Amino acid sequence: MYPSSLRLALCLMTATLLAACTAPEVTQTINDPYEKQNRAVHEFNKKLDTAILKPLSGAGGEGGGMVLKTVGNVAGNLDTPRMVVNDLLQANVEDAGHNFMRLLINSTFGIAGLFDPATAWGLPSRYSDFGETMHVWGASEGVYQELPLLGPSTTRDTAGRMVDLFLNPLSYAVTAPETYYIAGSKAVSTLSARGEYADSVDDVLYGSADSYAQTRLLYLQNRRFQLGQTVEAEEEDPFALDTEGF
Amino acid sequence: MSQISRRFLLISAAAASLLPTVVPALTQGSAQSLVDKAVADINRIIATGSSEAAMIQQFQGIFDRYADQPYIAAYAMGPDARRATPAQKAAFSDAFGRYLTAKYGRRFREFIGGKVVVTGAKPVKNWIEVYAQVNLAGKAPFAVTFYVSDRTGRDLFFNLAVEGVSMLLSEREEIGALLDKNRGDIDAMIAELRRLA
Numbered sequence: 001m002y003p004s005s006l007r008l009a010l011c012l013m014t015a016t017l018l019a020a021c022t023a024p025e026v027t028q029t030i031n032d033p034y035e036k037q038n039r040a041v042h043e044f045n046k047k048l049d050t051a052i053l054k055p056l057s058g059a060g061g062e063g064g065g066m067v068l069k070t071v072g073n074v075a076g077n078l079d080t081p082r083m084v085v086n087d088l089l090q091a092n093v094e095d096a097g098h099n100f101m102r103l104l105i106n107s108t109f110g111i112a113g114l115f116d117p118a119t120a121w122g123l124p125s126r127y128s129d130f131g132e133t134m135h136v137w138g139a140s141e142g143v144y145q146e147l148p149l150l151g152p153s154t155t156r157d158t159a160g161r162m163v164d165l166f167l168n169p170l171s172y173a174v175t176a177p178e179t180y181y182i183a184g185s186k187a188v189s190t191l192s193a194r195g196e197y198a199d200s201v202d203d204v205l206y207g208s209a210d211s212y213a214q215t216r217l218l219y220l221q222n223r224r225f226q227l228g229q230t231v232e233a234e235e236e237d238p239f240a241l242d243t244e245g246f
Numbered sequence: 247m248s249q250i251s252r253r254f255l256l257i258s259a260a261a262a263s264l265l266p267t268v269v270p271a272l273t274q275g276s277a278q279s280l281v282d283k284a285v286a287d288i289n290r291i292i293a294t295g296s297s298e299a300a301m302i303q304q305f306q307g308i309f310d311r312y313a314d315q316p317y318i319a320a321y322a323m324g325p326d327a328r329r330a331t332p333a334q335k336a337a338f339s340d341a342f343g344r345y346l347t348a349k350y351g352r353r354f355r356e357f358i359g360g361k362v363v364v365t366g367a368k369p370v371k372n373w374i375e376v377y378a379q380v381n382l383a384g385k386a387p388f389a390v391t392f393y394v395s396d397r398t399g400r401d402l403f404f405n406l407a408v409e410g411v412s413m414l415l416s417e418r419e420e421i422g423a424l425l426d427k428n429r430g431d432i433d434a435m436i437a438e439l440r441r442l443a
Contacts, residue, residue, distance in 0.1 A: 209424045209427050210426070213423060214423075221415065244335075245330075246335050
């Protein structure tokens with residue numbers, strides 16, 4: 001076993017190399033050469049949602065929702081140091097300060113992160129991850145992927161996820177069993193998010209004619225928006241379209 | 247009044263009568279005021295906290311008043327519109343409008359207790375984008391962009407995007423998938439759309 005700092009350095013290197021090797025930047029269209037495999041994974045994920053995530057996230061009604069939200073808050077708070085690290089790697093001092101303030105407020109007034117007073121006081125989370133850091137460093141998006149359990153991603157963002165596993169300073173400060181609590185709260189926070197956005201998720205997964213294509217479109221557009229990329233080719237001239245008869 | 251100014255008035259009046267009627271052009275200000283009006287209507291509907299059916303009805307009203315419906319329907323049908331008959335186009339427009347308002351109207355209850363705030367406007371090519379923020383209690387605010395054009399001679403929305411996700415693109419994808427599901431049969435697709443509304 002490597003010492004953890006060496007492991008981190010190796011991971012960073014691999015991820016950056018991986019990202020550098022992927023296809024050139026395609027921000028206009030959908031780049032999905034592994035659609036067949038991705039669709040198989042999507043079917044698996046959908047079955048998993050039907051069998052486990054959907055029923056569990058709605059279980060317990062209002063009270064259950066509150067419990068999930070609280071655990072989600074804890075997970076979000078434990079995850080904030082990782083976002084601060086990514087903000088700093090992106091040289092985004094403003095967001096680093098913003099997220100650091102959130103961490104301070106929610107760890108103290110929010111009673112170790114059980115509550116999220118920072119959002120109520122006008123400091124909502126400014127999400128950040130290593131996929132974004134690689135984007136800032138110039139890595140291209142790569143190809144679309146749907147990962148088992150984790151859902152939609154791109155080559156760059158998958159590499160980013162791997163690095164993010166090692167990027168939280170907290171994970172170096174604590175040992176078992178606390179590390180399990182962190183992992184556990186993270187897993188539960190997935191359920192919390194599934195419950196919070198239940199209608200949106202149900203609409204896409206169960207209410208659309210092709211849930212794979214809708215998920216892909218949604219993820220790519222939203223991710224590019226998050227990263228501040230414009231998708232101009234998708235915007236057609238409203239005067240050029242033939243609307244005769246409609 | 248002096249001779250010169252009288253003659254000037256006469257000439258300018260004559261000139262004005264020769265000019266075509268001045269159509270108010272799309273400006274950042276006019277686009278933003280359209281969004282302000284729509285947002286005021288939306289906020290009013292949210293504040294009533296009425297039943298889902300009533301909200302869908304009211305949402306239909308907003309859609310009728312402010313949206314460029316022929317454009318949205320034509321865009322959603324995409325290239326398949328080229329092989330559609332005029333009757334199919336008309337039937338699609340009607341079914342699609344109902345489907346759209348039901349789909350998005352249903353989601354309106356999520357906004358109860360929330361507020362939509364217009365934050366700015368910017369011209370892009372030949373349309374104007376109006377930016378708004380939706381603030382829901384206890385949640386991070388999210389961004390909504392309204393796309394406004396005067397294609398029809400009136401300022402109307404032709405698209406909106408939530409956190410970068412375009413309604414037009416999602417619906418074109420959905421209609422394409424519905425067509426595939428019905429082996430390209432436009433009438434069958436329209437029938438299915440009616441069942442979904």
